[in-house]
Amino acid sequence: MAVQTQGVWARYQPGPVPSADRYLEVRDDTESLAEPLSAEDQTVQTMPDVSPTKWHRAHTTWFWEEFVLGPNQPGFQPFHPEYRYLFNSYYESVGPRHSRPQRGLITRPGIAEIAAYRRRTDDIMCELLSSSRAADVAGIAELGLNHEQQHQELILMDIKHVLWCNPMRLTYRGETDARAGSARAAQWIHHPGGLVDIGHDGAGFAFDNEGPRHRELLQPFLIADRPVLCGEWLEFMMDGGYRRPELWMSDGWATVTQGEWSSPLYWTQGEGDGWSIFTLNGVRAVVPEEPVCHISWYEADAFARWTGARLPLEAEWETVHDTLPPAAQTHALRLHPRSVDGAGGSPGDVWEWTASPYSPYPGFHPAAGAVGEYNGKFMVNQFVLRGGACVTPPGHTRPTYRNFFPPSARWAFSGLRLARDA
Amino acid sequence: MAVQTQGVWARYQPGPVPSADRYLEVRDDTESLAEPLSAEDQTVQTMPDVSPTKWHRAHTTWFWEEFVLGPNQPGFQPFHPEYRYLFNSYYESVGPRHSRPQRGLITRPGIAEIAAYRRRTDDIMCELLSSSRAADVAGIAELGLNHEQQHQELILMDIKHVLWCNPMRLTYRGETDARAGSARAAQWIHHPGGLVDIGHDGAGFAFDNEGPRHRELLQPFLIADRPVLCGEWLEFMMDGGYRRPELWMSDGWATVTQGEWSSPLYWTQGEGDGWSIFTLNGVRAVVPEEPVCHISWYEADAFARWTGARLPLEAEWETVHDTLPPAAQTHALRLHPRSVDGAGGSPGDVWEWTASPYSPYPGFHPAAGAVGEYNGKFMVNQFVLRGGACVTPPGHTRPTYRNFFPPSARWAFSGLRLARDA
């Protein structure tokens, strides 16, 4: 999942029809995430990558109208004729749409109208899912639920940036997430390489970009048993990591220089008293034992070079996934309502950048029609991340899931894990 | 008043102390202007020139705190320590401030907190104005009221742009302002020129840039007895006015070309059925008999050249002001709550661009301290407008009032009147 790919497509055999109860559970999760936010909070867009919370709430609803109710519910009338224009994210086949960087200029519909829009859609959806026609929409409904969950993570990513841009450093939820912990040295896990099978095997839901399952040849490699921690990142910083061009890709160095980066996003330096970190729960000191987060691919790559290691390939990561031990620390309280707080563990603390550019698997073909636009058209200028983070819906942390962002992006909950040639 | 000059300074002898009743009347006018707007409407900034409604409501309140209560109310504590940073508009002497183009990124304080901020300030201000210390603040309080009224006009200018940027073409207030009317031919009023006295004579409130009163020498001239009408502007458009570089200043032609301008702001062309105009009361057909509005100085200048005339100097305008007859049509319902609807008249329908760059009058010196920053530091790259519009607070249409905007600005309610050499 990435900023442009909140839509996706299940390419494999559809599972059972989602029940109305399950539908409402997912829909209510979205609303519970927006609940702490005022009308003003939900309206603003602080950079082109960010979408307003109320836009997410409306766009996910539009998805049900456009792809499920419109084609399947006889006599269905959209809630409002203009919403198709306002809340289409990027589906060129569906027609013209509102410009992405201007989502934050839209004051109406407000949050009350969007709540009504959601309720009305939910009523009709529940009716459909409880009817004899439910089987016809099993596949697309499953997709709609997964799509909505992707936007739940985006809501948290995006609102974090919105709150950060206020000089008053606002808080999403009040409780602190600081916790004690002890760092342990990372261990290298060895893998002998050879032919491995990669990609989703078709059991249960997956997005189209997770397949087809296919065979790849790996060289022998080592991979760390935990992500890189903040304490290690501080060493990198103190060793001049952000000031030494020889550690960086050429494009990365240009990005660092132009953005005047000297730390991960959301870090600030006080006067003499070390580094602080802005979280959705407030500002607190950086904890050396927690995984570093909110770094770009450029930073991850430079850090790896500084250590003499490299980032893992996504196939390496997927291959060893089942043998990776849980981590001792988590970056933050589990923020997604379905997360199991405190479980900790690795992967799952932070999304982990890989060395793999985001490309189609051999034999990949997008679905026909508008849903085919979901993943394929973003397979350029991005890198794959694996794992999941404290804001990720639980089911989305499966080993084959391919998240992706441009190498300069760092508002996702992104960290890294080291690897090296054996 | 212009976008950068919501602060000003009365240079002449202070009048009587404003009463608490008068204070509340002005303050309530601001609130009544915001009343039709949702929290979302009040939060958004659609271009750097525009400020959010809730920012205007907070900034005008900050003005009372910073310039009246802070220096004059013993033991006064500001409502919130961060507001000084957030709601300072441009007073460098007061300290650092929030970047103007980022006013629309601020979600909190929300409108409820700002309403509380206003009420608390009003309580203390009324206490002060009813006390024996009231005389000490007579001058600065009068300034504060005029300052707040300037922002009332800005609220309407700015929200018009916000509503326009929504593809649903929102309405500020529902009633239509279309009205019948008959155009009469403009008549030339002759003035013999000679020595005239220009500027405010010191009776009643005026901003510092309206003085000192001084003598100027005018050449004989003619000036039209009404502003240019939409019907005349349509002729200009049909004659290729926006496509003929010989009619334009060089900078103006670059602006037209880059902005792809082919009509005034807020005009749209339907399919075959003529031009429509977006107003605060909705979209309706252009009425040929109403004064043209929302044009830049570049457009006003080009139109005048097309007719063989020119724009009047501000001294010419001021000299003949008392002899100008009322106009037959108004552009819009009077939108300011203190306006007398339907009065019509000229000047007062639209602000009128003059040929005068905005420069200091002979002998002008800004006041000392932060209030001295109000007008003087904007006396470059702008042109003077005279008159007033349907959104202007009534007292601000006095003959000596100098409004000003850059030559490319057109979100103000700006039109033009023709003049020529005699």
Added chain:
Amino acid sequence: MAVQTQGVWARYQPGPVPSADRYLEVRDDTESLAEPLSAEDQTVQTMPDVSPTKWHRAHTTWFWEEFVLGPNQPGFQPFHPEYRYLFNSYYESVGPRHSRPQRGLITRPGIAEIAAYRRRTDDIMCELLSSSRAADVAGIAELGLNHEQQHQELILMDIKHVLWCNPMRLTYRGETDARAGSARAAQWIHHPGGLVDIGHDGAGFAFDNEGPRHRELLQPFLIADRPVLCGEWLEFMMDGGYRRPELWMSDGWATVTQGEWSSPLYWTQGEGDGWSIFTLNGVRAVVPEEPVCHISWYEADAFARWTGARLPLEAEWETVHDTLPPAAQTHALRLHPRSVDGAGGSPGDVWEWTASPYSPYPGFHPAAGAVGEYNGKFMVNQFVLRGGACVTPPGHTRPTYRNFFPPSARWAFSGLRLARDA
């Protein structure tokens, strides 16, 4: 004269027909200015305001073709059909033209072809000026000569910027222009104000923007008897002049901040050993007794505010011109081939910014046709400069001459003189 106004128009009675000898003298001056420059030097454009030397040489030649030979020489064929497109500066009436910021992308014609272009045009022009038809072109030929002289100054302004942009800090001509000198305190000259006559009286050549001569009313004022010197400017710098927003116009402060200005253009600071200045003759130490040069209007205005004075109005400057004494120091060797080196004197050392926005005089009307585009269409967003500099052709330093540039420009040889209310 300014960057956009290399074309102009004589509005008054034409004088005698320029002789072929005088024509060749002016044309040869242009060539002698280009002579120290290589083909590479003459090709480059270092910012949009700058034009390549070879473009100036070709454009001035195109002017003769377009406005003199084409209309007056029977059977005349242009040298090359594409040159009309390439070397038209800004005359919209003449047809489409090459984009100004792309003048530096044109490698051909090269300097050899342009030299041939000039020679061929000179041959035909001399034939025409020696013929019986010469009287028909007296006015436009006089204009052509003055136009070409304006470009001679531009060649020097522009090549100075080109040479400066090379990190090797190139030299236009080798000799040093450092000279000893003693500063004397500036004296205030008093003028009682009253009605004065301003503008060219029609005797001899003048550009259209110098007229009509007309009457203005002045207030009593004082004006300094010499320009501001570098030593005074250093005091301004040491007093934090470039770091104190209260001294600056709002737009000026934005310009200083964005451009990171901390001194005039072409000044550099060595390690511990004071300020150096880059001149066309090389780099040398700043001489405190020479007039400050290469400052913008914003800087001139801020300096005047810092001293408690102001800039003079252009009418004030013109009125006292004849009583201004010669200065003790000059900024540089006289660089124009017709300059009298070492004459010194004030005005004439540097162009002097005035407080007057560049506007038309009362009764000004541009000429008909393409030549009417020369001055009028630039009368916005600029300020008037008076005087002349070491690079100015001698005849162009007349008291009524109105030079003009935008307030942020500083690659002209621009300084300032102080004035104040009496």
Added chain:
Amino acid sequence: MAVQTQGVWARYQPGPVPSADRYLEVRDDTESLAEPLSAEDQTVQTMPDVSPTKWHRAHTTWFWEEFVLGPNQPGFQPFHPEYRYLFNSYYESVGPRHSRPQRGLITRPGIAEIAAYRRRTDDIMCELLSSSRAADVAGIAELGLNHEQQHQELILMDIKHVLWCNPMRLTYRGETDARAGSARAAQWIHHPGGLVDIGHDGAGFAFDNEGPRHRELLQPFLIADRPVLCGEWLEFMMDGGYRRPELWMSDGWATVTQGEWSSPLYWTQGEGDGWSIFTLNGVRAVVPEEPVCHISWYEADAFARWTGARLPLEAEWETVHDTLPPAAQTHALRLHPRSVDGAGGSPGDVWEWTASPYSPYPGFHPAAGAVGEYNGKFMVNQFVLRGGACVTPPGHTRPTYRNFFPPSARWAFSGLRLARDA
């Protein structure tokens, strides 16, 4: 080779020491490419990607000074102390350098000084290569020769853009390259997939990015036996290829829209008479039978999708390379002086975009020191091209050579070949 990678590194066993004769042959080739160009032609930079010809001539000379003579010639003094700053392309380890987009602002040294710089360096290099110390520099000298040859291709790519930007549509060399030809239908070559060995085997010179040789697993695939031709591209255009978003990557569609692309670079459409193409030999009609050239990766990818095929992986391309038949047509005269004109053949007509992002091969490690910056730091945001073009030095068309450019670049001589899953 790509715009950022004119430096490279031979990682394998050095071959024999290059003789002085071979050295001079390569150096003279560079000079012969510059020979048709005037001083003005060699000075200009028309976009940031382009470097001036004289910069290429100087930079390749600096390479010999910096990496061969400086470390190996006792007592060596550089030709000029500033050249190290001016002519370093991107080697951060070597020190600060002149900003790339400002290479076109440097007028001096001119072409005469650069010719002297080259001759002096050649003299010392020939002395070194003929001496007993020659063996010490065998590896770096071989690299220097290959580096210089890469710049020979860049000289032709870059000057084509320079000449194109002149509205007079200049010609590099006069002869026409139009030729008759007959198109044959493309045939699919089948490959069964399986384990293949990829990368340079270490015999002869190769750049570091061509290794290490390693094993990869391929799926069965089909690949076309010739590149896509202009006639096929015209069909794509006529079928709305540049106007149908569903054919494009999301970033590609944004590029097409913003750049208003409707054809390959250097194509222009006359009035009613079809498409013309600008070549280094002049403008002529598009020949349907020649390979399409000057397209971006985005265009290649969209075209492949339009046909239902895809781009080949670079490993697929390399695997079948030896079985690809020669093509019937070539795009242009062979322009590199060592090219065999008219040979035709495939690959070699155009560089062919692949589906492979430019990433390091397994086990890749850059060399230590400045030469290690050559290839590794560009392995992001680029795609690999294989083959070679009419401007490519003959030895650089080897099957393992990895050229690379960003997906939006199209000033290289880039075309495409189709592939599909078997």
